[in-house]
Amino acid sequence: xxxxxxxxxxxxxxxxxxxxxxxxxxxxxxxxxxxxxxxxxxxxxxxxxxxxxxxxxxxxxxxxxxxxxxxxxxxxxxxxxxxxxxxxxxxxxxxxxxxxxxxxxxxxxxxxxxxxxxxxxxxxxxxxxxxxxxxxxxxxxxxxxxxxxxxxxxxxxxxxxxxxxxxxxxxxxxxxxxxxxxxxxxxxxxxxxxxxxxxxxxxxxxxxxxxxxxxxxxxxxxxxxxxxxxxxxxxxxxxxxxxxxxxxxxxxxxxxxxxxxxxxxxxxxxxxxxxxxxxxxxxxxxxxxxxxxxxxxxxxxxxxxxxxxxxxxxxxxxxxxxxxxxxxxxxxxxxxxxxxxxxxxxxxxxxxxxxxxxxxxxxxxxxxxxxxxxxxxxxxxxxxxxxxxxxxxxxxxxxxxxxxxxxxxxxxxxxxxxxxxxxxxxxxxxxxxxxxxxxxxxxxxxxxxxxxxxxxx
Amino acid sequence: xxxxxxxxxxxxxxxxxxxxxxxxxxxxxxxxxxxxxxxxxxxxxxxxxxxxxxxxxxxxxxxxxxxxxxxxxxxxxxxxxxxxxxxxxxxxxxxxxxxxxxxxxxxxxxxxxxxxxxxxxxxxxxxxxxxxxxxxxxxxxxxxxxxxxxxxxxxxxxxxxxxxxxxxxxxxxxxxxxxxxxxxxxxxxxxxxxxxxxxxxxxxxxxxxxxxxxxxxxxxxxxxxxxxxxxxx
Numbered sequence: 001x002x003x004x005x006x007x008x009x010x011x012x013x014x015x016x017x018x019x020x021x022x023x024x025x026x027x028x029x030x031x032x033x034x035x036x037x038x039x040x041x042x043x044x045x046x047x048x049x050x051x052x053x054x055x056x057x058x059x060x061x062x063x064x065x066x067x068x069x070x071x072x073x074x075x076x077x078x079x080x081x082x083x084x085x086x087x088x089x090x091x092x093x094x095x096x097x098x099x100x101x102x103x104x105x106x107x108x109x110x111x112x113x114x115x116x117x118x119x120x121x122x123x124x125x126x127x128x129x130x131x132x133x134x135x136x137x138x139x140x141x142x143x144x145x146x147x148x149x150x151x152x153x154x155x156x157x158x159x160x161x162x163x164x165x166x167x168x169x170x171x172x173x174x175x176x177x178x179x180x181x182x183x184x185x186x187x188x189x190x191x192x193x194x195x196x197x198x199x200x201x202x203x204x205x206x207x208x209x210x211x212x213x214x215x216x217x218x219x220x221x222x223x224x225x226x227x228x229x230x231x232x233x234x235x236x237x238x239x240x241x242x243x244x245x246x247x248x249x250x251x252x253x254x255x256x257x258x259x260x261x262x263x264x265x266x267x268x269x270x271x272x273x274x275x276x277x278x279x280x281x282x283x284x285x286x287x288x289x290x291x292x293x294x295x296x297x298x299x300x301x302x303x304x305x306x307x308x309x310x311x312x313x314x315x316x317x318x319x320x321x322x323x324x325x326x327x328x329x330x331x332x333x334x335x336x337x338x339x340x341x342x343x344x345x346x347x348x349x350x351x352x353x354x355x356x357x358x359x360x361x362x363x364x365x366x367x368x369x370x371x372x373x374x375x376x377x378x379x380x381x382x383x384x385x386x387x388x389x390x391x392x393x394x395x396x397x398x399x400x401x402x403x404x405x406x407x408x409x410x411x412x413x414x415x416x417x418x419x420x421x422x423x424x425x426x427x428x429x430x431x432x433x434x435x436x437x438x439x440x441x442x443x444x445x446x447x448x449x450x451x452x453x454x455x456x457x
Numbered sequence: 458x459x460x461x462x463x464x465x466x467x468x469x470x471x472x473x474x475x476x477x478x479x480x481x482x483x484x485x486x487x488x489x490x491x492x493x494x495x496x497x498x499x500x501x502x503x504x505x506x507x508x509x510x511x512x513x514x515x516x517x518x519x520x521x522x523x524x525x526x527x528x529x530x531x532x533x534x535x536x537x538x539x540x541x542x543x544x545x546x547x548x549x550x551x552x553x554x555x556x557x558x559x560x561x562x563x564x565x566x567x568x569x570x571x572x573x574x575x576x577x578x579x580x581x582x583x584x585x586x587x588x589x590x591x592x593x594x595x596x597x598x599x600x601x602x603x604x605x606x607x608x609x610x611x612x613x614x615x616x617x618x619x620x621x622x623x624x625x626x627x628x629x630x631x632x633x634x635x636x637x638x639x640x641x642x643x644x645x646x647x648x649x650x651x652x653x654x655x656x657x658x659x660x661x662x663x664x665x666x667x668x669x670x671x672x673x674x675x676x677x678x679x680x681x682x683x684x685x686x687x688x689x690x
Contacts, residue, residue: 258686
């Protein structure tokens with residue numbers, strides 16, 4: 001069944017109640033309130049019968065007591081109290097985020113509570129995210145229910161990437177890394193036990209969300225496979241969707257007796273599902289981060305032809321090898337481009353693909369090479385591997401490359417292997433809006449992921 | 458595609474408490490979906506086997522029919538290229554004695570006498586029903602080592618012709634079908650047909666959990682189902 005998709009309470013709320021609000025330090029509700037006061041622009045209502053005031057805000061004994069309907073209620077209560085609280089709110093909040101743990105993930109008693117929560121949500125027509133989740137981090141609305149203190153885990157700025165995740169810790173760790181790398185996000189949803197809102201609902205919303213340019217998903221298990229494929233297909237038809245599925249070892253069809261049944265593990269079926277839905281398959285956390293950085297800063301490539309520009313010949317060949325291994329092609333330079341470059345560059349430059357600007361490289365030679373090789377229809381993307389040894393290279397390089405002289409759409413992926421000085425330069429590329437990686441393999445993986453956004457092929 | 462008759466075959470097997478379709482039943486389902494099959498006849502005794510072999514014409518294959526033995530050839534239940542009546546009698550006894558020793562509780566329903574299929578490339582085509590995602594079709598280069606090599610590809614059914622060709626291209630052994638080391642180029646369209654149809658069958662017949670054609674013997678023109686089995690839900 002296709003559920004009516006009314007998730008707007010979650011993504012553009014104008015009022016929020018925090019149920020179980022408290023000033024006690026270290027409490028989940030305290031972290032959430034603090035975050036909301038930091039970034040949320042709508043009305044915030046702490047709810048707790050034990051206080052008249054929390055963090056300088058008027059505190060209400062119950063959601064009903066607020067007196068006007070609100071968009072979203074965040075429940076930070078012990079699991080046992082949640083179903084009744086949701087039921088008593090009686091639908092005066094359109095959406096509920098239940099961050100509390102202690103539900104089906106803990107055993108039969110928790111499963112019974114989860115069933116009660118489901119029933120309370122259904123009978124009051126409340127949409128629920130969670131339980132056992134971190135909820136929503138949204139740079140568009142300023143909503144942040146991730147209850148990890150900001151001094152421990154940084155929040156990314158505004159960007160076009162949205163992440164949906166069954167695991168809160170996976171999402172929050174990725175967010176922290178993206179924030180450190182200066183890469184922004186649009187919406188992040190951790191939906192935990194998905195008693196109501198699941199990945200398919202989120203995909204339906206994100207497909208139509210103009211703020212979201214690409215979607216990354218972390219999956220442990222999917223219950224309604226066909227519904228997921230429908231939603232993911234609709235989304236991947238308009239923007240790139242990528243996913244990591246964990247728990248790959250799980251065996252499939254039990255007591256299978258044909259060869260097919262014996263080979264068909266759960267992961268093979270998930271891979272087939274991803275293919276059907278046009279989802280780019282990611283392999284583990286590192287791959288997930290690479291893909292988030294790539295799609296967080298650039299859009300997909302129209303094909304698999306990679307140009308490699310470097311000032312270190314060996315690194316160039318290494319990148320070319322990695323490209324071949326990952327199914328990308330590294331076509332040689334077209335004759336006219338080669339002639340033009342030979343005419344412009346000193347004879348000791350290695351003119352070809354990879355293009356080696358050697359230790360005599362300058363910012364200008366990189367930009368010139370980029371412009372000449374990428375302006376025609378010879379390549380779909382470029383990997384610029386800048387080794388920072390050549391003294392003529394300056395911190396202006398990333399900005400010059402980001403101007404994309406002579407072309408507009410094609411992705412530029414930067415790669416700066418090396419120690420402290422080189423690693424610091426990664427930030428400069430990110431600030432210029434170019435995804436950058438410290439190893440050639442990560443850069444090539446990014447290229448591979450960018451080449452798989454099938455909606456543009 | 459006569460799904461009514463297919464459904465009946467599955468329901469009859471289930472009604473007698475069986476969890477599998479034996480080879481003649483699985484092949485009957487495939488026949489109803491217009492798969493090319495070798496001529497064959499199920500028999501109960503040696504005399505019947507000899508009559509059937511004469512009718513079909515030597516050489517023939519002799520195969521055990523038992524719902525308790527899924528992989529017949531591993532159990533010594535398959536003899537190919539039987540040339541005459543005397544050999545039928547010999548191999549018949551050999552199978553019976555072997556099963557009595559190794560699978561004393563296995564029910565023997567009878568034997569299948571079958572026309573020998575001309576040599577060709579052997580591929581495996583399977584379909585499993587996943588509880589969350591529904592039927593998924595598998596393609597692989599055939600043989601008994603398929604579980605070891607796992608050189609296979611999957612797609613969720615129903616699949617398009619394009620997806621069927623992608624599946625073939627994804628396995629490492631694909632060149633075996635396209636003229637590797639002086640072999641002839643095999644009929645890839647026939648494989649695609651088989652993949653598409655098998656996905657359709659499992660998609661439509663709810664009682665089937667797994668269906669497998671192994672091997673499908675592929676020639677320059679056409680492909681023939683040499684063996685098939687199904688697991689029921």
